[in-house]
Amino acid sequence: FIFKPEFAKKSRGEQFFFVNDRFIKSPYLHHAMSTAFEGLVKDNCHPGYFLFLNVDPKSIDINIHPTKTEIKFNDEHTIYAMLRATVKHSLGQFSVAPVLDFNKESDFDTPYAYSKKSPVNPSIDVDRSFNPFEEDSKSRHGNGHFAMKKQKSSSWESLYTELQESGLSQGTSSVLGLSSFEVELESEVITGRLFSDKGISTKEVTFQIQNKYIVCAIKSGMMVIHQNLAHQRILYEELLKNMTVQEAVSQQLLFPLHFQFSKPKVELLQTIKEQLEYTGFDFSALENEKVEISGVPAGVLERSVEGILEQLLSDIENEVPDAGFSQNDLLAKSLAKSLAIKSGVFMESEAQEHLIHQLFACKEPSVSPDNRPVLVTLDASDLDKKFM
Structure with a gap:
């Protein structure tokens, strides 16, 4: 069961996968659903669906996550392709997505009045008296110069x-x-x-x-x-540069910040700790379910640090790596989106x-990190x- 594109929402919460009647979470399969709805839903909106998959229990591994909500398929690429093709077929079958129309277009038919006329050879008019060596040829035929219209640069x-x-x-x-x-x-x-x-x-x-x-x-x-x-574009390039050259300005805090995260999220933070430190974060403790931060990037408010980390971890968990995947690029995009000046702020x-x-x-400068136009x-x- 899939929702129509007009019911897509910006918040996630209506996406459900069931494999052999067991609820699971799969960013990879969610990406297949998003690509199937590509061009039908607005940017940053997520289509809703309830999908039940029946597979051979021997072809899956359910012991990759403590909560048993994530599984690994032996042939996930085939399932990805089948799921995407099936959803696109359903959207086209019920006229939700545009389909090709192979009906003959009558506007391109030859009019009846000309259908039985024989073709006429085109004629070419040549000025046989033209002499390029005559000096007065310019006065008869023009000076041969054309005013070149200066094209408007769009760069x-x-x-x-x-x-x-x-x-x-x-x-x-x-x-x-x-x-x-x-x-x-x-x-x-x-x-x-x-x-x-x-x-x-x-x-x-x-x-x-x-x-x-x-x-x-x-x-x-x-x-x-x-x-x-x-x-976002400014911060993205600056953060990406800092992670590349491995240097950044960190604003040290008088009192360290303490946060509680789940164990999987703390483990994920440990994998990206080095890149985050190059952006200005300074982790004094990162173990079990405790996170202690003694430094933040310059200009970041203390009250917004927890939300920034939560959004960053969510983006990483829901991102599907592609051929050109770069973890530094993903971190820079997520942090730039969280730290950028919001709409509605007076400047x-x-x-x-x-x-x-x-x-x-x-x-x-003309596009955002997500390839949206920045200026018109x-x-x-x-x-x-x-x-x-």
Whole structure:
């Protein structure tokens, strides 16, 4: 039994697997269900289902988890493929998913009035009096030059150039052809001028809409930036860099934080302890069901540490490794999502500009770590059409 795509929810809790009438949890099979619903449910939504599987007891191993809720199949790849194909077939059978239509399309038929006419050979008109060596040929046939229309660049480098020409900053830089600016990261400082010498007011450069989007003027119109996704991209690249070079800034706590986690979760934390320490976490104790933290990444509030770790462990448990799986990449994505500025948070003008500068210092500023668009541009011509 599977739910229709419109009943998918952002929270998990309506996904149930039963193998030989025993309830189990399987992130691998859940991934098969998610791919079967791909394109039918919204992002970050999970389809609901109740699936009963009957398999040979000799082909499974139920002794891989203390609670007996996880099992190992001898041939899990075949079960994955069968489950995905079966669900996609059911969605197509009941017209939930789009299917191919092999009916003949009458719009492409030859009209009746032309169906019996014989084809006519095309004719080519040639100016036989044309002489390319005559000097006055240019006056008769044109000067042979065409005005090349300059294509509008859609790259993010051009957007940043337009942004600076609009008054955010001025000057030149040797890095990526961007104007100089001042951004201080944990590992490096890029010096330069943030404001132009004209003394433009910062409040006239950027502003927020619904405490969710940052709007700034560019030469061709305006640019709208999603503040949460932009900050995710900034933190993702910074965390990934810290884990790669194995260095980060840790904020030591006056009083260590103590948490209680289940034994499986503590064991999972032990496997990623080294990577987390490179992001700024400092574990003073990690054993049995106790977790003691004496240091956290710079800027992280103490009251949010437990939620960050819970979300991180949940993401790891529900992630299905693929061919390009990287544990550092998964940790960076999860931590960036938890630490990023949330939608609905007010930002001062200086903070907005600083966020923009940090964003365009990233390698991929146009997309979030989950490949969602971070910014959109609106041309002035499109705005003009709204008032016609």
